[in-house]
Amino acid sequence: MVTLDDIANAGLLQKPSDNAPEALERSQSNYKPLHSFALPKDRQYQQQFADIYFLRLTKIKPAVEKVASIAWEGTVIGGERAKKVERVLDVRQGELCWVTGTVYIDMALKPNILEDVSKDRWISAPPSIDHYFSEEGHDAVMLEDDSGRIRLIGDTLKDFFMVTGCIVAVMGTENANGEFQVLDLKFADLPPQPERWELSKPPKPVKSKAKVKDGDVEMTDSPATAQGGKKMAIVSGLEFSGTDTSYTVELNLLLEYLLGEALDPMAQQNELAHISRLIIAGNSIAAEQKTHVEMDTGKGGKPGVHKKYGYDSSSYNPIPSQLLDEFLSELLPSMPVTLLPGALDPANASYPQQPIHAAMFPKSRAYTPLPGAAEHGWLDAVTNPWEGEVDGWRVLGTGGQNLDDVFKYVNSDDRLGMMEAMCRWRCSAPTAPDTLWAYPFQEDEPFVMKECPHMYFVGCQPEFGTKIIQGPDGQMVRLIAVPSFADTREIVLVDSETLDVSRVKITTGTGTSE
Structure with missing residues (x-):
């Protein structure tokens, strides 16, 4: 086990080298988002659930x-x-x-x-x-x-x-x-699984394969591609806050880690250059502490009516969203970002949550697509749940509300088992709309898994967990419970060829890479 302190000491606590470091180029992300959970602009709520x-x-x-x-x-x-x-x-x-x-x-x-x-x-x-x-x-x-x-x-x-x-x-x-x-x-068990690179073209005509060895599912290494060794990073629960100043240090360390500024240029930076995309899976903004709405006072100090739209400028705190915007603006010139909303973020509360509006990111919205554009931007604000193809793999991810609600129904702490059950039920949000708020669909049910993902991640979980499940027709799904960074200081790295998972813990004391 290697600590981040060891890496930092090896790379930073030494005299400057006379040799100029080699210029590194970050690996490119092969990325195609799907709009499976997008709602119409003129949606109505009069219909029955x-x-x-x-x-x-x-x-x-x-x-x-x-x-x-x-x-x-x-x-x-x-x-x-x-x-x-x-x-x-x-x-x-x-x-x-x-x-x-x-x-x-x-x-x-x-x-x-x-x-x-x-x-x-x-x-x-x-x-x-x-x-x-x-x-x-x-x-x-x-x-x-x-x-x-x-x-x-x-x-x-x-x-x-x-x-x-x-x-x-x-x-x-x-x-x-x-x-x-x-x-x-x-149950229905896992749905049919698409082939890798079904929606996009690979850098080279190669396909990753999987096999069963000694009764265990094992992902085998594929032939090297033009950009072999790529990784995608997944983090959730950043919870930017305007009050918790001690937590700001870890967020700055996370930013420096992703940018490669905290590590030795000739050693570990070369590895970090292979991180081709960051996925932020919910709860980027911390919960608001003030829960009540103050009222205007009428003549003589008597209670009046609520302020317009229930908004009180004295209670609004713009600092958390500004900090998130600054974090993204520092990262985006180097790395593309997929941003899912969560329960605490400025998005609609009902499932599926729609993307966070670009107006929330005055510094970062230059990296978002123009209104009505067909192509995605370098900053891709997406729905929750979200489905897409990353480096050829079909990926399904959520901000965590679906799993948190299922957790309330069962007397168990096995959250990976609940994720597996949802895959075998072929439904990513079975408790909607009973106890999980949801849009009252009339013509389609987008929570039904029509195709089996290769990777299924759920953000904002109390601890990290991962495993691979197998279906009756050879389907294999990598399940990842992404821990809340605010609680665990952990970020998840996924190998883009083998879907192997590692995690990095970032703290001001001891950080570990497992």
Whole structure:
């Protein structure tokens, strides 16, 4: 393990060299963003949210039924052959059958509309909770479709991650109480995975391959490309603040690290020159400390009305956005940046979040594309979730709200397992719109994974984690839980050829590279 202090001491705490350092050129990023989660400019909110569930069921149900048919075809239990029923309402008591539908989990601790109303009315709101599940076992798991709803019971349910909104097929029988005793359960599993370089041209006609060695999934090295050894950097939770001055030191060190200014020119800078793109995955701005809106006073000091649009110039703090703008303006001449919004950033609160407006970056917006331009800019402010192709790999990433909401449903700390479950459910935001605010889609459900990504990252997580999962048709997905930089001081580096992952910890004391 090498510490950043060791690197700095080796490169900086020595007399200047008589030889001029070799001029380094940063590797170029092969990048093609997709606009899978862009909302129309004239979007409306009068429509009902139920259509999202119907669209999701329509899109995922055929894949779930295909998996279930293969697994349960010819299954005989107690002399009775399992048969498929089309609707939940067609389930008959005592008959062995299987049916597909949408999971709904009735939880007493889940938030309700009264909480939202209380917040809008500016009165005392119920206290927020970390989890929705009940330790007493009062939560009820339902399966529903357009015909009705039936309660699911059985120990089999404990073997799977399940949240409201995921599509499953269950096999079992209905008991005398009208409950469905589950004997087995199936998901859609990973969707078809596109080939590398499907949307863009590689620097050279090479393809990275993957193989299974000794039962473990292993990414193999590809032939060297014209720009071999490239890396993409992912960081989240920068949380620029106008009050925490001690944290500013780590942010400056991060900037110097990415620019290669803190390392030895003849050694480690050559390696950092291969970082071809920085992805910022949410929460670039720190949470605002002031939560109430002051009111104007009327004549005689009597309370008046709220200020226009609820805005009070005395309570607005422009420093965090200015610091982020300065950070980007220092970095952009050297490196392209993809910027995802997060829960704390100046973007719409509902999923999918739309890009942060270029007006927030007076110094950096010169690197953004012109309005209406088809090409992306050097600074690409994108949606959350976001999908694109980076160096030939299909990448799906979020700012973390989807995983944080799923985490509240289950009694587990395995966030990588929850990310894997979302991939196998083929849905990146299953709890939307039930407990995760979402736009009420009518014609499409963009959270359904139509194609399997090669890499799936989620930002603003409490700790770093990564693993590779494999699908039934050879699909392989690199999962990355990106830690919040404000909490961990860690940044993630991904090899653009092998998808191998490393992390760098930057602190004022001891920094480690793992």
